[in-house]
Amino acid sequence: MKRIPIVSTIIVALCIGAMIALGIWQLERKAWKEALLERYAANIHKSEIAFPRFPDQSVLFRPASGFCLEPVSFDLEGAGKAGYRVIAHCRTGAEGPGMLVQLGTTRDPAYRPHWRGGEVHGFISHAPTHRSLIGEMLSPAPQPLLLVANTPPDGLSPNGTPELSSIPNNHFSYAVQWFLFAAIALVIYILALRRRRPTA
Template identity: 45%
Template sequence: MIALGVWQLQRKGEKEALLALYERNRAMSSLATYPELPPVPDELLFRKSSVVCLDPVRWDPRSGTDVKGRSGFRMIADCRTGAEGPGVLVDVGISDDFTPPAWTGGIVQGTVVPGPEQPTLVERLTGRAVAARPMLVADQPVAGLRQSAIPSGADVPNNHLAYAVQWFLFALAALTIYIFAVRRRLRQ
């Protein structure tokens, strides 16, 4: 348990470095090409980019918030970008219902963020995890929608210190129980 606490302290430092990288990325210039294929290197996340959506082939409404903090449904389009190859995910704005907008595609400028299709723990442990595709959160929403809140590195949780304290407390509790058990046995 102490080793797990120490490991969480190490992870805390690693996560702080990653969050600092995300903040530096936000200040960098736009990407020349959109990172279509996963996995997306951390150096490309939270940077500005643009992509041409020829045609939204599928809509995936998910819960989200707009730039003013109001709740709604993020309208995520899975866009066709060419005759072949993978499409791109584009968050085109926030709606009050599940109805997709009457948007037929076009040039979208925005911020590259991790896509919503994150692998589960079971998929990662069994080796069946597929890397998440990146998603572009549009700077300007399509007609009839509100602008989605653009995620930042600050939205990525860094709770490793709390986990470390938790493991150290577990170790202390186990030691206390052990001491009481030994003392009781010695009295007999």
């Protein structure tokens, strides 16, 4: 009978251990995300605050207000069945970052906003970043926020209400995948070892 290859076994064991550790980490993330979603659900019913100058994930979905001195540019972002979200990049007059305002939605891909700014009331949501899910997980920068206006300017359809379903919570399925990968790797390695045995 051939000896079990030590180096290969150590490498496989380390890989399986890493997969199991990632699965456990995803279960911990699941508990963290569920607590976060509870906070977001409570935020919807809290009193209005000033839109934060810097990203603060703890106030997501909370009612807020801000004043746009001047929109310096506009973006159209996909909004599914609603068409496109119209997002204004606002100058606030204060030092530091300005403010993003989601004015409303339109089905016209060539829409040109004529909004000139002013006071905005709405709720806080995540701004689009175009980063992948892995990029979001690995990026040290917090996800930027925007103010979703309650009342759209003329020519735009109203924004939707806060939706907790927009916050992904797939950690349990990710954990199951990592555990399955670990089990598959173990089975494949055991089968490879059995094939090394000399035939009679």
